Amino acid sequence: MTTNPPSPPRRALDSLRARLASRPPVEAPEVYGKDAIRNVVRALPPLERAYSRARFSILRPKLLSVMDLLLADEGRILDVGCGFGLFAAYFGQTHPRRRIVGIDPDERRIRIARDVSARLGLGAHEFHVGDVRDASLVGPFDGAYVLDVMHHLPEGDQRRVLERLRGLLKPGGVLVVKDITTEPRVGLLFTEVLDRLMVGWREPLAYRHHREWGEMLSGLGFKVRMVRVPDVLPYPHVVIAATKLGA
Numbered sequence: 001m002t003t004n005p006p007s008p009p010r011r012a013l014d015s016l017r018a019r020l021a022s023r024p025p026v027e028a029p030e031v032y033g034k035d036a037i038r039n040v041v042r043a044l045p046p047l048e049r050a051y052s053r054a055r056f057s058i059l060r061p062k063l064l065s066v067m068d069l070l071l072a073d074e075g076r077i078l079d080v081g082c083g084f085g086l087f088a089a090y091f092g093q094t095h096p097r098r099r100i101v102g103i104d105p106d107e108r109r110i111r112i113a114r115d116v117s118a119r120l121g122l123g124a125h126e127f128h129v130g131d132v133r134d135a136s137l138v139g140p141f142d143g144a145y146v147l148d149v150m151h152h153l154p155e156g157d158q159r160r161v162l163e164r165l166r167g168l169l170k171p172g173g174v175l176v177v178k179d180i181t182t183e184p185r186v187g188l189l190f191t192e193v194l195d196r197l198m199v200g201w202r203e204p205l206a207y208r209h210h211r212e213w214g215e216m217l218s219g220l221g222f223k224v225r226m227v228r229v230p231d232v233l234p235y236p237h238v239v240i241a242a243t244k245l246g247a
């Protein structure tokens, strides 16, 4: 008796099953929280170590874990305004199958981000100098995140950037936006003073209320969920998970 060879769709399904079977059924991060942060800090030059400690005291382990769970655990992930690559290095350690692509206009930051990733053995990460508004970025991405960057973009460009990010994501891909909302006012004022110490008084800062971000994202074809994240300091953090609907 002769048997027919499996059809191409059957072969693809068999190969997917084989790949899934070769993986452990449940994966939990081995390196996370303070250990992962310590590794990132140690991989930085001395001056940036101080900055990164301040940054990780704002984006604390619990806040990072919230975002970690929202982000795709593997595949290509875009880090918009990646800076020194602190969070690419963090999220790359918790889920090593992530291939993070960072973009930032600051050449020095990108050089350091590359160096940090190399030191941590995250060789699949890549970093490019560029402005998210016009850099050549090739999708599709399995996920994307924008951590405290949206309010640094001019108000008139913010929607266009989110629209661009939607176009770069796979259907069902999640865009995680961490930003600062505008209430309570005292929290916003506190954050703005600290932001101004970093960027000076000339750069426009364009914060928005979390509901405004939600409406903008849902108008662009995302399903939106968000949480306000309490902090011992008065930062009015908001984390938004926007899932791309449709094609």
Ligand SMILES: C[S@@+](CC[C@H](N)C(=O)[O-])C[C@H]1O[C@@H](n2cnc3c(N)ncnc32)[C@H](O)[C@@H]1O
Pocket (backbone or CB within 6 Å): 055, 080, 081, 082, 083, 084, 086, 087, 103, 104, 105, 106, 109, 130, 131, 132, 133, 146, 147, 148, 149, 152, 153
């Ligand atoms: C407050 S820092 C946050 C850096 C990093 N996301 C983090 O959380 O540590 C803002 C970053 O946004 C970057 N940035 C500002 N305008 C940008 C733009 N148009 N496109 C991409 N990145 C931008 C800055 O260079 C800077 O590194």
